[in-house]
Amino acid sequence: MDVHDHVAAVSAARIESDIATLVSFGTRHTASETESETQGIGAARRWIHDEFQRISADCGGCLEVMYVSETISGERRIPDPVDVVSVIAIQRGVSDPDRMVVMAGDIDSRVSDVMDATSISPGANDNASGVAGALEAARVLTQDQFAGSIMYAALAGEEQGLFGGRIVADYALEQGWRIQAVLNNDMIGNISGINGVIDNSTARVFSEGTRATETPEEARIRRFTGGEVDSPSRNLARFIDRTADQYVPNLDVMMVYRLDRFGRGGHHRPFNDAGMPGVRIMETYEDYNRQHQDIRVEDGIEYGDVLEAVDFDYAAKLTGLNIATLAQLAGAPPFPADVTISGAVQPSTTLNWSRPEGAQADNLMGYRVYWRLTDAPQWTHNRYVGDVTEFTLENIVIDNYYFGVSSVAADGSESPVVFPGPAGSFGGY
Template sequence: MQALEPVATMQLSRSFTVLIISINTLVAGCQTTSGVRTALEGEPSRSVASLTGASIGMQRDPAITAVLREISAGRIRDTDSILVSFGTRHTMSDTLSATRGIGAARRFLHARLAGYSRECGGCLRVEYDPAMIEVTRHPQRPMVNVVNVLAWLPGRDTSRVTVIGGHYDSCICSVDRFDFTSDAPGADDDGSGTAAVVELARVFSLRFPRGLESSVLFALYSGEELGLLGSTHLAARLHAAPFRITAAMTDDIIGNVVADDGRVDSMSVRIFGADPDNGPSRELARYAWAMGITYTPGFTVFPVFRLDRVGRGGDHSPFVTLRDPGLRFTERLENYKRQHLPTDRLADVNFEYVAKVARLNAATVGAMASAPPPPDSVVARRDQASGGQKWMMTWKAAPGATGYEILVRRTTSPTYETVTSVGNVTSYLLSDQLDDVWAAVRSVGANGHRSITVAVPPPAFPPR
């Protein structure tokens, strides 16, 4: 792999700012004006902290940049238009017709992914993922065959997997949730996300036919509109295997750029990262935010620090429930007059915008799948010799890591403000008072890719 390219510090998105301090100030004083010290006093052998902005020290990989260039808005449109042509993709709709219903849709998706696999010499493992699931929201609680369509790109470490998905089922739920015969085009919800994931499978198989450091799973879910049925099944299946879920992300409703009042926004996207603030989903949100600044700086990532929109849900949620890092990508300007209705038409989807979201997806997926696993068993203990002002951080070595970095932010900062390279060690005496800040550690691979951060103190989750 080619050497990674450093990325200049950039300002956070419109809604967030961080204190910008020169590197010279940090070298001279080893602390920011916020009072957050980020280098050990008296240890010049360790790299001093650098202020990073929301890019949090990430570097650009030319191989991933090449993937982004391959993404085609025209191909995404073609996939979405074929999905819309099936009339309805309701999970309970016709499964036998070749031209209408959920069965025709899943066979098309399987065939398209299988075609990409043939083109890369069989690098993608394409499969149906069926499960008989009770539809508990239906008054009669029927059992329905819910079938996900999956494409695996195996990595060198097949025990770890990054999941990127979208749901291919549709509905006119705002009229009748269980009407499975009327047209439900679902061009934006979620033909747009499904088509983006299909395109990601194509470009990753094209550029990385031998895979990355860990596996990538391109997941097309069914049953989302009836209660996240397909994603709940897949999350449970992956845990039972067991796989280690590096991240589970979903593209859901990523094609509209015009609000009902006429406002237009084709240059930003929301990402939703669940609580707690030091939990894996929030750390994943910071990672994806950094990828946007690193690889797609003209396309603003707008972080929203909650699980999902108010009163809504998505296919990342079952993974979040299992304490995996989960994230949702969604357009900035949703129009609820065109969701779960016959008015969710292809003509209202902006496919150049969908391609921009897909490029952000590709940067995030590619970087995560190229990185070593994050450090395990991260612990911070108050250092008694310093009177409790310093903290000893320890962790278990991560396979494939050649070094580690310590990141620090104020508790009021949305993302990390400083990064310190500490070398290939498994402990570090943090000179910051951890009572006042968040600290985290991440692995760095020989290829320069960084893992997701693991924060201390560790997150507190409610009982399952």
């Protein structure tokens, strides 16, 4: 299928149905009921697991569906032992199955008191919308095959301290999976801001600047060569921005040069902490009366994260953005590795990189070199250079630009741009 066809296949009605089902469990608080078949987080995660299994049955068993869990206790928001259980489904790639891109949403919900595990907490937008988006992406993308793998994840324990993301990131490292992009969808269904603005045509993408795992020596190199705004997460954000322009009608991406909203956090952070590129995708205008609130009417103002406040067409649009991004990332060849650059006190700039061998390179057509002025937010110049591992840009002075390399598949799928050196590395093959 063409990427445009994938985006067109997204159903707002299916997303609405999934959000309504998740809301019907009453509360999905991390410490809520686990034995009931109809109420609490236990029922919610079993339903998500079953839904992934149904999707897998429709594609001939193409998904590996599993729980990933750990018992947490002694934490400020989880003082007593609680099993934090996430649900993941993996669509394996045909030529590079251990290279993964991830779309994630959060299972859990909360009210005003973060420790209240019993009160009705619909969590319709925060974050049934993200989980519903991941389920819909699985329905659409499992009708196709890709070179690399896609993980669809419903992560638990977000409101209590981002535990599900940390647990899944640790599990991925133990399994030897190479997670090269995490799309954390946290609130993708609201178009009405607390400030009165209504906007259904913009999405925000938050990304960290320098990598959380940067070493002192890597920081020293970056000081002299640049890279403060070219972490893999930041270039992933640029890739998503470009994808919206190419494939999603009436949607513009606002790239926010910050890990998350001011002083706040999301489930991409534990992946960043483990050295995995990741961003947060979400609505542009938030209604704080609809987040982390007891359901009530006070002074004529309605509070609570209820189903009626979700715009399902908008959630479908942001799901389409994820789908277009995942299809390209998974369809791309292995991202360029070991990218280096030279050209000091010379009239030209030379880039070098390594090339994968064997089955990983089955869909590799060649590479594209990019450059931009250092204050430009997006890559502005590029040149396809073929299946080579070195290229010199003649009469382009290294001092005046930032540079990078992407890999290109035979069908046109392309990786994000990889900035030279440790500051921009997505990891090896």
